[in-house]
Amino acid sequence: MSWKKAVVTRFHSNMVTAMDIDSGERFECMLRGKFKQQKIRPIVGDYIEYSSDNDNLKVENILPQKNRLYRPNIANVDQVVLVTTLKDPEVDLLIVDKFLIQAEKEKLDVLIIVNKVDLLNTDEEKFKLEKFINTYSEMYDVITTSKFSMENINLIKDNLKNKISTMAGMSGVGKSSLLNIINKDLSLKTGEISDKLKRGKHTTTFTELLYLDFGGFIADTPGFANLELLGFDTNSLKDFFPEFDVLSAYCAFSNCAHINEPDCEIKRCVDSGEISKSRYNNYLHIYSEISKRRDKKW
Numbered sequence: 001m002s003w004k005k006a007v008v009t010r011f012h013s014n015m016v017t018a019m020d021i022d023s024g025e026r027f028e029c030m031l032r033g034k035f036k037q038q039k040i041r042p043i044v045g046d047y048i049e050y051s052s053d054n055d056n057l058k059v060e061n062i063l064p065q066k067n068r069l070y071r072p073n074i075a076n077v078d079q080v081v082l083v084t085t086l087k088d089p090e091v092d093l094l095i096v097d098k099f100l101i102q103a104e105k106e107k108l109d110v111l112i113i114v115n116k117v118d119l120l121n122t123d124e125e126k127f128k129l130e131k132f133i134n135t136y137s138e139m140y141d142v143i144t145t146s147k148f149s150m151e152n153i154n155l156i157k158d159n160l161k162n163k164i165s166t167m168a169g170m171s172g173v174g175k176s177s178l179l180n181i182i183n184k185d186l187s188l189k190t191g192e193i194s195d196k197l198k199r200g201k202h203t204t205t206f207t208e209l210l211y212l213d214f215g216g217f218i219a220d221t222p223g224f225a226n227l228e229l230l231g232f233d234t235n236s237l238k239d240f241f242p243e244f245d246v247l248s249a250y251c252a253f254s255n256c257a258h259i260n261e262p263d264c265e266i267k268r269c270v271d272s273g274e275i276s277k278s279r280y281n282n283y284l285h286i287y288s289e290i291s292k293r294r295d296k297k298w
């Protein structure tokens with residue numbers, strides 16, 4: 001009897017809820033005793049192989065993970081979706097950059113969604129948006145949207161399609177609203193999702209992968225402290241600013257930290273406007289935060 005492949009969408013003590021990769025069928029599946037003996041547990045996002053003997057479904061094998069996050073506890077993440085806003089709330093770009101360096105460290109693809117663009121109406125606000133897009137679209141996909149104009153919703157769906165995504169963003173930026181818009185056609189699951197979202201607001205119980213009706217999964221635990229902020233040191237911090245990468249080859253010193261060293265290409269590019277001043281200032285800020293730590297780790 002051949003095994004079939006599924007993705008784990010929810011975890012219980014001795015069984016998992018999973019979705020068959022080919023048929024899209026959802027089911028509960030028992031863990032074989034060997035996993036308990038070996039102290040191995042599949043987590044959400046794990047790809048498994050299962051056998052079906054009549055109605056008796058059993059997890060037979062857990063396939064190797066592409067990657068693993070701990071907050072939320074999820075495997076095989078294809079991308080993180082960072083939702084941010086420039087007004088109500090005006091999210092500090094330092095927070096955006098801290099998030100991005102974590103994603104870089106985990107080597108995760110990032111999609112940045114700038115939400116609530118309906119609120120940006122003055123020239124100054126429009127300029128701010130333009131500057132944000134110019135800065136970040138050099139390195140990441142940036143999509144603007146609003147629950148009122150519904151702009152780019154299909155583009156967002158395209159970007160989520162057939163991937164395992166996890167969402168992050170400060171409180172109030174509209175993550176839940178966006179998820180509800182994206183899942184609106186899922187009449188069967190809307191209630192389920194909003195329950196989950198309500199629950200997610202108050203507790204950090206367990207992660208569940210929500211199935212998107214156009215294909216793909218998204219973790220149901222929006223929140224900002226989604227990724228670990230550990231393991232950074234002053235030496236490696238610069239590696240997580242992708243815009244420094246190629247240019248730093250032109251610094252006089254091969255181990256240039258781009259701070260006080262003479263003949264630094266990065267500083268030259270900041271002065272000429274080729275590298276964003278705000279990104280560079282945030283680099284300095286984070287660098288000094290790490291330096292002040294006794295253990296020099298973040």
Ligand SMILES: Nc1nc2c(ncn2[C@@H]2O[C@H](COP(=O)(O)OP(=O)(O)OP(=O)(O)O)[C@@H](O)[C@H]2O)c(=O)[nH]1
Pocket residue numbers: 115116117118119145146147148169170171172173174175176177178201222223
């Ligand atoms: N003007 C405007 N308001 C929006 C938009 N999207 C969401 N909001 C409002 O912003 C507020 C916060 O939205 P939520 O979806 O709860 O935000 P959240 O990111 O899930 O917040 P947390 O659950 O606290 O993490 C609500 O009052 C929404 O109605 C938008 O595109 N434009």
Ligand SMILES: [Zn+2]
Pocket residue numbers: 248251252256257258259261263264265266267
């Ligand atoms: Zn340099």
